[in-house]
Amino acid sequence: MTLLDIKDLSVTFNGTPPSPPVRAVDSVNLRLEAGETLAVVGESGSGKTVTALSLLGLNPPEPVCTTTGSLRLDGTDLRTLGDKEWRSVRGRRVAMVFQDPGTALNPLLTIGTQIADAVRAHERLTREQARQRTIEALEQARMPEPESRLRQYPHELSGGMRQRAAIALAIAARPKLLIADEPTTALDVAVQAEIMAMLRSLCVDLGMGLILITHDLGVVAEQADRVAVMYAGRVVESGPAAHVLKRPRMPYTQALLAATPRLDAAARTRLVSIEGQPPRLRDRAPGCSFAPRCPVAVDDCTAGVPPLAVFDGDHAAACLFADAPVELPAARPASAAASEPGPAPTTDGPSPLVEFDAVDLRYPVRSGALRRVTGHVHAVQGVSLRVEAGRTLALVGESGSGKTSLTKLLLRLERPSGGTVRYDGIDVTRPGPADLRRLQREVQVVFQNPYASLDPRLTVRRILAQPLRVHGLDSDEDVLVGLLRDVGLDSFALDRYPSAFSGGQRQRIAIARALALRPRLIVCDEAVSALDVSIQAQVLNLLADLQAEHGMAYLFITHDLAVVRSVAHRIAVMRHGRILEEGTAEDIYASPAHEYTRELLDRAPGRRDAPVAPRFSAAGDTGLSPTTTPASQHTNKERSPLWRR
Incomplete structure (x- = not known):
């Protein structure tokens, strides 16, 4: 059953004249089934978080921000909700784990009070019932000694523990859709594995959908059912995780995989970085947004925005070469000069x-x-x-x-x-x-x-x-x-x-x-x-x-x-x-x-x-066009x- 259906979502921030408007999200289409995990990946500023905030109605109102398109959650069009209706949706039907737990938690309230208040805002529970629900949520988030944490304030916890408290706050009311914005950034690998396993079990047991916003492609490979890759406000590739990560069709997705550090690489391996920088959205050039950084771009790439073409049933990519994808370089060992100090x-x-x-x-x-x-x-x-x-x-x-x-x-x-x-x-x-x-x-x-x-x-x-x-x-x-x-x-x-x-x-x-x-x-x-x-x-x-x-x-x-x-x-x-x-x-x-x-x-x-970083063979061993120089090779x-x- 389709839990979430996003169609043609666009979010534009209207600047004060003479500043032009900025389209942060451009014609995004996503869907999520109940019990499924959708990973949204891409560089900072690609529109991932703005898309997520749209599902919570947290983008600025008109005329500062204009949102168009359809957002349907379990049959309800979220864009038609008023303020009172949004209050019943946030936390109960849609919850979010924000990237920074330090700002997501109230520094003036104890952890126990914050989580209990979130539960009682949506359910009629006694104080003791809310306390037990709070302890249960902290246990699900793998918080050590959960009962003792009820009386602690956020500043008394480490960064990883604050992240676990933020996750407990989000899942305490048992929402149907959970949006996790970099939920494991501050967590060590042991707790990261436990937290992701816990979120997966909640998806299965409660039929909860999970949108995982992350840059960790290792987590994506192990946890996601589907992947959507965003760049400059657009979805440039999407499909089942196994297809997207093992046979990416968009050069940008291939570049992200090539830049990912690997445990099986040689020690102090030099990483492959992507030449250039993402475009400023207010100065977006015509055509494919990735073309200025793409090692295989041709003149036709700047003629128009390539549409999402569908391959292998449900694998879509927005690239002129998607039907015959090229390959990017894997990481290469650092030179002796780069890996060892001078004296x-x-x-x-x-x-x-x-x-x-x-x-x-x-x-x-x-x-x-x-x-x-x-x-x-x-x-x-x-x-x-x-x-x-x-x-x-x-x-x-x-x-x-x-x-x-x-x-x-x-x-x-x-x-x-x-x-x-x-x-x-x-x-x-x-x-x-x-x-x-x-x-x-x-x-x-x-x-x-x-x-x-x-x-x-x-x-x-x-x-x-x-x-x-x-x-x-x-x-x-x-x-x-x-x-x-x-x-x-x-x-x-x-x-x-x-x-x-x-x-x-x-x-x-x-x-x-x-x-x-x-x-x-x-x-x-x-x-x-x-x-x-x-x-x-x-x-x-x-x-x-x-x-x-x-x-x-x-x-x-x-x-x-x-x-x-x-x-x-x-x-x-x-x-x-x-x-x-x-x-x-x-x-x-x-x-x-x-x-x-x-x-x-x-x-x-x-x-x-x-996922194995694919190798690039169309333009020589460097993985770059003859006219570009990797930032990492600058003298x-x-x-x-x-x-x-």
Whole structure:
């Protein structure tokens, strides 16, 4: 039975004259059966989230935004609903897990109160019944110790736990349609697998439909029944997941697959990034929107918009070459220069740039009317680690394992309860004025949450220029534009505020800010988890190039083991505040010694029967037309002027 039927949906944001209107969604057609999972993939700004918000009636009203087309949910035309009717639909019939759980949860209410209120808004339940439903929802979302979480506020939870609370909030009222916008971005692989299995079971048991908005093609391969690929507001390919991922007919879909890191690739493999950037929707060129970036585009591609042509029964693609698809390149190993830093280590081994020596970190637990300390939470316990210059140490583990707490000690955001933390011989807990200024310049961080790490009152120009001016560096237009270009953004972003960007675009701005001071060490706390695979490949290649050319070191925190394989020299596996296993990336992946490490690798999405990135053969081994050059192959002179100094 068809649960959702979207026909010819278009969403246009009407700008203030003389600004032209922007069509964010253009003639989208989608359908979803009860109990089915539809994955919607595409780069940031492709229209995925705007399409989802249309199903909740959350797009701005007329005349700011114009929505046309048909949205039928279980036989009801959602576009005919009034405000009162929408309130009965949201949460009960349609619910959404938003990309950023920090802004989706009310910081003034406990987790238990928020979920119970959502249930009682749609059902007549007693307080005790609502409490039990809340605990049940938290258990379904795999929240550890669910009863104790009822009294906690969002800020008391880790990023992964906040995401689980947001999922529990969405499923508590048992909706017929659940929209999950990047629901597993902040989750480790173990919890990610459990959450996706839970959502699949709900689809089967309750007949619930799931729209999964994600950039993780490994998750798509394992969880989705159908896939819709969006680009520049249009659906450019759709069909059964097995058909779309194993035999893509649209060059854009092939490029996304080629850019995806793989667990079975060689260590520190250079990723294939997509040349160019998505078009600005207000300046959309005629014809196929992907033509300026497409390696096989011909003059006819710009003559008109190619329609969705149907192949193999239910597989549709909008491309002139869809009937005989070409192939794009698979990832290739990095060159020796790109994978290894410049200076060779000495016989005695290089001195560590960062050293954690038997570090402990305990947080006090307060209770009672006087808020006395009644215990401690051991976030970090006896950790000893080294980060060497020009090397990447990846720190992996589940949410709440202490990874972020450990890095906060290095960043002087917490003081250790025991042990020492040193950076290039400096005790970071007691630096002198000169050492402190050096630390502030040479150690930069990209935080996990791009929504909270950028000042909403500053334009991107001021965000990038401010650290440069503080440290007396050049902050002219060329430098700022070069920084944006390095992370896949155009110069038009300089005079806009963070609120004008998607989560992935905000994270690119945060990465550009971290690169601005030419640091010796960057702490990347889930730095690429919010990025779509094409930009992720571009950023990871950039980080590898800068490491090779400038000896930059990275402390890389992530739950994505495929990304770890493509960047890390050494890996440390952390759980419950302790290091369980440490070694070279090659050894950890080839023969993990600890059972927990083996479990993480086994649960990684896409490990089994992952979609194989197709190879491109129509225009040579490079996978690009003779007139284009991959961004990842730019020489140092072609990069930001900042790196030429």
